[in-house]
Amino acid sequence: xxxxxxLDRFEDALIERFKEHPVLANVTGLPDExxxxxxxxxRFVSLAxxxxxxxxxxxxxxxxxxxxxxxxxxxEYPDGSGRTPSHREDMTQDMSRLGISRSALVASRPTAETxxxxxxxxxxxxxxxxxxxxxxxxxxxxxxWGEVLVSVEYGRLWERxxxxxxxxxxxxxxxxxxxxxxxxxxxSLATLSLLSGSHSDRLATRVTELLAQEESTDCFRxxxxxALQLKTRFYxxxxxxxxxxxx
Numbered sequence: 001x002x003x004x005x006x007l008d009r010f011e012d013a014l015i016e017r018f019k020e021h022p023v024l025a026n027v028t029g030l031p032d033e034x035x036x037x038x039x040x041x042x043r044f045v046s047l048a049x050x051x052x053x054x055x056x057x058x059x060x061x062x063x064x065x066x067x068x069x070x071x072x073x074x075x076e077y078p079d080g081s082g083r084t085p086s087h088r089e090d091m092t093q094d095m096s097r098l099g100i101s102r103s104a105l106v107a108s109r110p111t112a113e114t115x116x117x118x119x120x121x122x123x124x125x126x127x128x129x130x131x132x133x134x135x136x137x138x139x140x141x142x143x144x145w146g147e148v149l150v151s152v153e154y155g156r157l158w159e160r161x162x163x164x165x166x167x168x169x170x171x172x173x174x175x176x177x178x179x180x181x182x183x184x185x186x187x188s189l190a191t192l193s194l195l196s197g198s199h200s201d202r203l204a205t206r207v208t209e210l211l212a213q214e215e216s217t218d219c220f221r222x223x224x225x226x227a228l229q230l231k232t233r234f235y236x237x238x239x240x241x242x243x244x245x246x247x
Contacts, residue, residue: 002217004190004208010221011144011189014228015152022242023235024156034241035160036100040108042153045234046091048118049146050076052125056138059129065139065206072147072199090174097172098164113237120230121145124223133219136210140220143203145227147183151200153231154180 019025027035053073060066076087085093092105110118124145128137154176165173185200192205211220 002211002214004188007211007217007220008188008190011148011185011224014224015148015185018149018152018228018231019156021232021235023238024153026242026245027156027160029245030160030238030241031244032099034238034244036098036104038238038241039095039098039100039157040104041111041114041234041237043091043095043105043108044110044114045117045121047088048121052121052146053142055122055125056129056142059125060135060138062135062139062206062210065135065203065210068202068206069139069142072142072202085174087175087179090178091176094161094165094173094175098161111237113234117230117234120233124226124230128223131219133210133214136207136214137219137223139203139207139210140223141227143200143207144224145230147198147200147203148185149227149231151180151184151198154183 023030023038027038030038050073053069057066057069057073060069078084078086095105096102125138125141128134128141131137158173158177158180161173161176165171165177171177181198183199185204186198187201187204189204189208192201192208207220211217214220
């Protein structure tokens with residue numbers, strides 16, 4: 001049986017490294033135009049969330065993992081009648097309240113770094129599907145890249161957004177804050193239960209079950225490291241904005 005407490009310490013150390021990325025750690029001080037550009041570029045990564053999940057679902061064979069992934073994906077498009085906005089529409093609504101205009105959305109294009117982050121994500125998922133333990137690998141990527149680290153990102157971004165998206169004590173965020181909450185790692189890998197409700201924790205219940213069938217935790221550690229590197233490289237493109245603040 002693997003030491004899940006040890007894996008938790010490993011994972012939590014990665015999370016702390018991500019939190020302390022200079023761009024995320026200094027997000028409250030970024031000039032408005034740089035913060036707007038960050039959100040516009042991050043939007044393209046968010047638009048790639050659903051095809052990334054779809055790709056993983058195509059490659060999964062574990063029925064329990066498939067069900068969890070399908071439910072999470074379907075939550076992105078609530079209400080089959082078409083009367084409820086998708087999560088992507090909620091994101092652009094939040095961006096509008098933050099002062100990003102429709103014309104800015106129209107004019108925005110993904111940078112080379114953003115395109116590379118998306119391409120590398122799809123490659124990470126496709127590569128994970130080529131192994132004998134593909135189910136463990138795919139669910140590990142979905143959980144850490146698509147849920148745990150997303151919650152960390154949005155938690156940091158919320159530090160900058162909160163004054164603009166909170167009115168008379170009411171939180172008016174429809175995308176960033178809700179995703180910070182429902183994507184989060186709220187329980188350790190060692191203390192998960194069927195009552196653990198966040199996206200990260202739902203996926204973790206199956207990840208830990210599949211890990212118990214493995215002789216080693218090396219692939220889990222490797223994929224979480226690679227997911228962190230993907231996220232880090234995306235934010236590296238905004239390091240010049242931090243340097244401008246320092247000057």
